[in-house]
Amino acid sequence: MSSTTTITKAAKARPAAAPIEVLNNDAARLYTHIHPVLLFALYAIQFKSIVADPVPALIQTLLPLSILQILYVSICLPPTGSGSHPPAAKPGSRKKPGANKADSGATGKIIPAFLSLLLSTAAAAPLIAITLILFGAPLTTHFAHTFLCAAHLSLLASLPLVYVHGVDGERWREIIGLLLPIDEVFGAAIGTVVGAWLGAVPIPLDWDREWQKWPVTIVTGAYIGFVVGKLVGGMLLKGRKIVFE
Amino acid sequence: MDDGEPLPSYEGLAAAFAKAKAQKEKEEAKGLRSRTDDAKASNKQGELRFKASHGLLIAFFSWILLLHILGIYLFTSGFLLTRLVLEQKSDCADPPVAPTKSFLPGSPDAGCWHPKTFEKAVVIIVDALRYDFTVPFRPSNSGDKPHHFHNSIPVFYETAVQQPKNAFLLPFIADPPTTTLQRLKGLTTGTLPTFIDAGSNFAGTAIDEDNIVAQLRNASKRIVHLGDDTWHALFPGYFEPNLTRAYDSFNVWDLHTVDNGVNEHIFPLLQPSNTSKWDIIFGHYLGVDHAGHRYGPDHPAMSAKLKQMDEVFRRMIELLDDTTLLVVMGDHGMDAKGDHGGESDDEIQAALWMYSKKGNFGRTSPAYEKPPLTAKDRPVAQIDLVPTLSLLLGMPIPFNNLGAPIEEAFVGASGKDFENLALVNRLVAAQIHRYQHQYALARGLDETARSTSLSLWAAAGNTWKSITTTKRPSQKLWERAYGSFSAYQTETLSVCRALWARFDITSMVHGIEILVVTLVILGMYSRGLAGDRTDLTPALLLRGVIGTALGVLIGSVLGFGIPSFPLEHTLVFCTGVGSVAGIASAFWYIRRRLTSPLPNTIWGWVSVIFTLALSIGFASNSFTIWEDEILLQFLCTFGALMLVSSFRQIKLADRALGCYHSVLFIVLTRAASLSRLCREEQMPYCKSTYYASATSSTSAVWQLAIPFFMAFILPNIIRAYYKGTRSYQGSALLWIDFALRTGLLLSASFWTMDAADDGDWFPRYGSLLKTSKIILAQIVFAIALAAGYSTFAWAGPLLSIETRTRTSAQEVEDPSQQVVSEGGSSSITILGYANVHGSRYALLITMWLLAIVIVQKPMGGGAIGLLGWQIFSLLEIIDTNKLSDSSVGPVVLGLLGSFYFFKTGHQATLSSIQWESAFIPLRTIKYPWSPLLVILNTFGAQILCAIAVPAVVLWKQPPKKKGLLGDVAKAMGTHLLFYAVINLATTMWAGWLRRHLMLYRIFNPRFMTGAVVLLVIDIVGIFIAIGGTRLSFLSVAEVFGWN
DSSP states (O other): OOOSSTTHHHHHHHHOOOOOOOOSSSSHHHHHHHHHHHHHHHHHHHHHHHOOOHHHHOOOOOOHHHHHHHHHHHHSOOOTTTSSGGGOOOOGGTTOOOHHHHTTTTHHHHHHHHHHHHHHHIIHHHHHHHHHHHOOOOOOOOHHHHHHHHHHHHHHHHHHHHHHHHHHHHHHHHHTTTTTOOHHHHHHHHHHHHHHHTTTTTTHHHHOHHHHHGHHHHHHHHHHHHHHHHIIIIITTTTTTOOOO | OOOSSSOOOOOOOHHHHHHHHHHHHHHHHTTTTTOHHHHHHHHHHHHHHHHHHHHHHHHHHHHHHHHHHHHHHHHHHHHHHOOOOOOOOOOOOOOSSSSTTTTOBTTTTTTTOOOOOOEEEEEEEEETTTHHHHHHOOOOOOOOOOOOOTTSOOOOHHHHHHHHEEEEEEEOOOOSSSHHHHHHHHHHHHOOOOOHHHSSSSSOOOOSSOOOHHHHHHHTTTEEEEETTTTHHSSTOOOHHHHHHHOSOOOOOOOSSSHHHHHHHHHHHHSSGGGGOOOOEEEOOOOOHHHHHHHHHSSHHHHHHHHHHHHHHHHHHHHHOTTEEEEEEEEEOOOOOOOOOOOOHHHHHEEEEEEEOOOOOOOSSSGSSOOOSSTTTTTTTTTHHHHHHHHHOOOOOOTTOOOOOHHHSSSTSSSOHHHHHHHHHHHHHHHHHHHHHHHHHHOOEEEGGGHHHHHHHHHHHHHHHHHHHHHSSSHHHHHHHHHHHHHHHHHHHHHHHTTTTOOHHHHHHHHHHHHHHHHHHHHHHSSOOOOOGGGHHHHHHHHEEEEEEEEHHHHHHHHOOOSSSOOHHHHHHHHHHHHHHHHHHHHHHHHHGGGOOOOOOOOHHHHHHHHHHHHHHSSHHHHHHTTTHHHHHHHHHHHHHHHHHHOOOOHHHHHHHHHHHHHHHHHHHHOOOOOOOEEEEEEESSSOOSSSTOOOSSSTTGGHHHHHHHHHHHHHHHHHHHHHHTTTTHHIIIIIIIIIIIHHHHHHHHHHHHHHHHTTTSSGGGGHHHHHHHHHHHHHHHIIIHHHHHHHHHHSOOEEEEEEEEEOOOHHHHHTTEEEEEEEEEEEEHHHHHHTHHHHHHHHHHHHHHHHHSSEEEEHHHHHHHHHHHHHHHHHHHHHOOOOOSSSHHHHHHHHHHHHHHHHTOOSGGGOOOOOOOSSSOOOOOOHHHHHHHHHSSHHHHHHHHHHHHHHHHTOOOOOTTHHHHHHHHHHHHHHHHHHHHHHHHHHHHHHHTTTIIIIIIIIIHHHHHHHHHHHHHHIIIIIHHHHHHHHHHHHHHOOOOO
């Protein structure tokens, strides 16, 4: 390699990210296992009406999904910049107002949780919707379907990520670059994306099933992927890193 | 890269010497220090060495191509249906059963086997006359409006309704493949077509089976033929030479020449003064078919054409005398876009209309009085024409016939003459029985295969016996006899359909074995060898060729020596086995260099998974139908993975460039996906955008803007990729900015003129437009290939040397320029140094891009433009992520090629072949150019991607890098591997699913596409891509030397 430039210096100075640990209390350790069951139950109850008429049913499901996800992150996970996640406590990353009061009890968790909800619906969902369209979702029709599908994906995948990692640019580069060590939050996010990807597989089959309609399989795949990814990431592969080469 | 830093310290003489030597080599490498004679000689040697290993590489890949051909040939010969052609002919004096009562057979004057009804006949084929053209339009929903093809040719329906005794109109179902040559065989012999015939459509061969034309000729009838010249290929010398007029059939852009020619000669012959000159006229109109191919059925031109035909037949009815039969039929239908060849309903549903002034046609039921509203009701098979026409004209039924007499023609005007129906059906059934018996003898089949039909035959015999023993058989009894003979015919026909779908499993399995082993060889060669491939190629090739030669020898000994071994099969298979044995010994010989071909990076796995997922998907008809959407998702996934990978890059510049190009790659893929031509099975979930509408094959006016837009934008985009490494120098200026742009502009003008010609925008300048657009197309080809190849062959590397005063240190950092000499205040820099190989070779991509754009419709041209852009962005992605050694580049190029195949208006179906592209730069069919043009149109996307493969390993590589040719071989091997896997998978699935309902609709066309693509890409990859690297390497070495 030719002589090094100075660009990478800043990145080098950062401490390496550690896997996210579930908060060290009984409620957190218990609820982190209950959460996937509740999510599944919610989806299973709604499944019939989603198949029958996706748009209203997906809208209806958004609220309980948000509540479950907010409960999950505020009970089980350390908010961004909090003490249980020491490497993130850098002066540079203290841009979020909520992060400053991270130490204090319920408000210190609920506020970041709602901020994450806001960010993931306002910023992540449109991005995911665009991605879905780029990957072949209908371009001129089914906008509501596609956007709602994206909203579900972002609530599943990005809400917990925003909650634990905040909006630090360099950290998000690591998230998109799959450079973080695997933990249950990151695993669940990857699982959601992979599940949604695999959800596209049965669409073209000529089985003439009602549930093959857009975007039922994608959302189903995402829910399954979230649960599987969370389990695998939180237990089997915890702390591992994804290697490309 | 070079280490520009000074060594920190020198320890002793050795280090100093080494440094001096390195310095000298470095300067020599840059081609600046004058060389000694020794250096010159060794340079010469290096060149020779390169040429030798390049030649060996081409030979090695050609040997792989040979193995592919052998494997595909062997499989195909067992897979595509085969039917034994019996030589026997029916004889007028030899009816298949004893005649009845009063009638004495044997005289063509009274009727050979049955009393004849008509003296003469006029048999007209209106090519592609679909059944729904001929019946009145009935809206299925209240909002439906008639299309242009509706209600335009009412003569058939009108006469059948108004004079039911004189005329009838019925749906006439073709046996696929629905190509004219196959149909003519079916219509004259009465046998089922076999798929192997489909391959011989471009050069039809004479029919040697018994057929009605031959029977007529034997009976010394004077036969006149007018129209489509395919007849002359099938029946050479059968027609009255002074009355017959044949016209070229393949010029689908010409709607009128054939039809006007037929009209000009047929009407004089129908005049009472001339009717004594002939006995039978076969007329073949092509206008409707050509209007369909050119415009699609829903176009004013189709309406006009049908109206013209309507008038023609009204005139014929007027002129017809009382003893002449007039038969008009379509040989096949057409799909929604006006094409045909497959087996969709629209393609097989033709119309049959018979007319005579005798008034002896009838209907067995009053409900049948009117012609059926749709082709689903009361259809007759096209093979039914042969026995019907034979018996009506008093001819013997051709020996191989399987059809049945058409009820309406024999039941009598009262509709009650079941005696006659029973008699003709008995004759037909008996002839079929005789034929089946002979066929079973010749083929050595045992009788169990047709036990049901034999029992039906016995039952029919019993019924007949009861008739002969009854004094005055009742009408009921005759009806029963008719029913039982016709049941035998129906059953035999279905047995034959199943029987001739027989496959030669041994050939198929042997073919697949050869393909599998070739795949393993190719896989080991491209992914399982350590180091430079070029120094192993001689050993591999030598042993492989020795093996092949031994195989040929053994094969011919076995083939000639053992009679029970079919010669061809044995020869081909032994050649394959010998080759494999040879290469296996070669792999043993070089075993130290073998490594595991399994991937060891995520990229390797991505390539394997994409390829395998696609291949496994071809086992399902749904995934085969939706291949285009699957490829879209795979390519976007690749782009997304590249985005992820780019985020992992340490250098900011790599990261930014990688992200930009990855996002661009995804967006371009999605943009290209908007160009679609749906196959029938994708309906209703797909909307075609390739043409103006789903029922047309012309471009919309707005689509004509696409090529112009591209002509302005594309050269600038390519220029930007060259400028990134300061390679926009020398010949690139002239080629990209001027020649390519001019070519693209001319191609855009061609398509505008073509649209003007199609739409008749300037009615008075029609012929001028035709001539000038052809010249335009020829100029584009001359620019792309003649001017392009001369540029590519003779241009120097795209470098420029700049002398300037000392610049800031930062600029020296830029790898695209190389400072070679610094002295005092000025420095000499080589611009374009970093990408000298890539930029030089990529010129070849742009030339072929132009040649492919001209043969695509405007929408397809736009898609190819996007493909070109995407190829360059892929090259950048591969470079910024340092993946030039990985399999992912060549595999993604394979995916891209397959994806754009669909985006240029193609599908894996016979009917989507754009035959008219043969006429873009030519007026008539010219071999070998016309088939080559069709190939360039059909597989343009894959061809362009194959040509881009060497660029993946050459892009931004230092000029003196060792083993680049080996890298090219590795990349090309990987690319071929992708297509070989796809081909193997589609072959295996087609063989495995040979009893599947969708075999001929989906799996067989996909297998044929896969096989043809593999062979085309083999040839393009070997001779255009690897061949092209020779020129670009030589050119780079001119400057940088060989050592």
